[in-house]
Amino acid sequence: MVKRSLFGVLTMLATTCTLDPVQSEAIADLGGEAPGIPPGPLHRPGQPCLVCHDGSTARPAMSVGGTVYALLGATAPLSGAGVELTAEDGSTFLARTNVAGNFYVEAAAWQPVYPLRVAVAFGGLTSTMSTIIGRDGSCASCHVDPPSRISAGRVYLAPSAALLPDGGAP
Amino acid sequence: MMFPFVKLTIASLLAGAIPACAAPDPNATTTLAGPDRASFDSVQAFLDHRCGTLDCHGTRYRNLRLWGHDGMRLAFGDVPGASPTTSAEVDASYAAIVALEPEIMNAVVADHGAHPERLTLVRKARGTEKHAGGAVVAVGDVRDVCITSWLASQTDETACAAALVYP
Numbered sequence: 001m002v003k004r005s006l007f008g009v010l011t012m013l014a015t016t017c018t019l020d021p022v023q024s025e026a027i028a029d030l031g032g033e034a035p036g037i038p039p040g041p042l043h044r045p046g047q048p049c050l051v052c053h054d055g056s057t058a059r060p061a062m063s064v065g066g067t068v069y070a071l072l073g074a075t076a077p078l079s080g081a082g083v084e085l086t087a088e089d090g091s092t093f094l095a096r097t098n099v100a101g102n103f104y105v106e107a108a109a110w111q112p113v114y115p116l117r118v119a120v121a122f123g124g125l126t127s128t129m130s131t132i133i134g135r136d137g138s139c140a141s142c143h144v145d146p147p148s149r150i151s152a153g154r155v156y157l158a159p160s161a162a163l164l165p166d167g168g169a170p
Numbered sequence: 171m172m173f174p175f176v177k178l179t180i181a182s183l184l185a186g187a188i189p190a191c192a193a194p195d196p197n198a199t200t201t202l203a204g205p206d207r208a209s210f211d212s213v214q215a216f217l218d219h220r221c222g223t224l225d226c227h228g229t230r231y232r233n234l235r236l237w238g239h240d241g242m243r244l245a246f247g248d249v250p251g252a253s254p255t256t257s258a259e260v261d262a263s264y265a266a267i268v269a270l271e272p273e274i275m276n277a278v279v280a281d282h283g284a285h286p287e288r289l290t291l292v293r294k295a296r297g298t299e300k301h302a303g304g305a306v307v308a309v310g311d312v313r314d315v316c317i318t319s320w321l322a323s324q325t326d327e328t329a330c331a332a333a334l335v336y337p
Contacts, residue, residue, distance in 0.1 A: 114304070115220070130251045131240040135303055136225035142250070149243040150224065152250040 026051045042100040045077060046145070046154065048138035049104055063111050065104035066139025068097045068120050072159045077101025081122040081157060087112035105137075112137075120157050123165025127157050203276050204268030205320050207261075212330035213320045214238065214260045216313065219334055221295075222263070224250055226303055234270055234291065237262045267291060283322025292317065312336055 030047055037043050039058075049065030052058035064085060070078040083095040083103045093110045095103040105112075115132035136142070139155050147153030158164045218238030222228040228241020228250070237244045237259035240251065244259045268275055274288050286292045290299065295317065297305025307313040312332040319326035 115223075131223055132219070134221070134223040134226035142224035147249045149246060149248060150229070150250070152224070 023051065023054075023057070027057070041098055041102060041104070045100045045102055046140055048140040049102075050136070050138040050141075053104070055107055060104075061107040062104045062137065063107040063109075064093075064095070064116070064137040064139075065102070066143070066155055067101045068103065069101055069154045069156045070158065070164060071161060072153070072156045074156070078120075078122060078157050081120050084119045084121060085110075085112060086117045088115055089113045120155065122157055125157060125163065125165045200272045200276070202268055202272050203279055204264070204272075205275075205279050206323050206325070207264050209320060209323075209325035209327075210264050211260055212327050213316055213325060214255070214263050216316050216330050216333040217263065217267075218255060220306055220313065221303070235263075235266050278321050279323065283318055283324070286318045286321045289321070292321075 026048075030044065030051065033039060033043060045067040047067075049062050053060065053062040053065060055061035066083075068078045068081050068083065070076050077097070077099065078101050079097055079099045081097045081101075081103075083097065085093045085095065085105070087093075091110070091112065093105055093112070095105050097103045114135050117129065117132055119126050119128040121127075142152060143155050144151045145154050214236075215238075217227075217236055218240045222236035222238050222241035224241050226232070226241075227234050227236045228238075229235070230242070235242065238255040239253070243250060244256065244262055248256070270291060271289060278284070278286055278288055287296070287298065293299035294301040294303075295305075295307045296309060296314065307317065312329040313336060315326050315329040316333045319329060
């Protein structure tokens, strides 16, 4: 039992510890897991995925990851949306959001050449990001709530409910 | 006993070391004579688009900070990706670039843009100096020409317009 506990602790340390003080602080700033949502594809919506999923801290290593919401300013996630990513070299990757609105691209599957362009599509409606992504694969590094001088706000499909496709209500 | 030439050598070393180690003059100033501000708008539009996103130079965490539509905004109430770049943001980006290496900038401008690679701005953009964003221009392409023509005070508006949609 002691062995098992020790193994558990070591495993946890191996997956969460980093010697980089900047990254350690960034991880600490994220806070703990939400009650009832264990680590996995549904956890930590709206947080910058690659702070931990950077290939050395938590698995899986991701190249791109984020959370999509249905409406501007709303907190309901958009499930089943396609996230179309296009890299500078023309290569593309299509990811899909889960019930938490989260999507991610495993680094082993696709390593994009920046800058990236991205569009979110759902039910016939496509919303294209007006700017490029320069170098950071975490959507939430820039897209945090509320919108401000230094944040574009959450990633969303439609600016108003009236524009949501039929059946698109979250 | 110390030989005369040893004394002389020590004296020479000290004489060389003292000015080399002297603190910079706190009152020294450099008069900026940067490239033309009036023709910077099109350069800024390109830089804002390609370099000024929030995850690159559109952040206060970079020595070179850019403001504009595609990234960090200057005025409270303005949001990235929303309203167009303001003239105050162009001014701020201009000041950030020109004041980054003022003495070298002055020299490049005085030389009508010759050897722009003296500027870290150009070396990083070309990727000849370590740059997290990699090489974002290639020598002679429209993006490079947009920047270097401005440094030569002959902004190539056509190149800058092409740079905005490249790729």
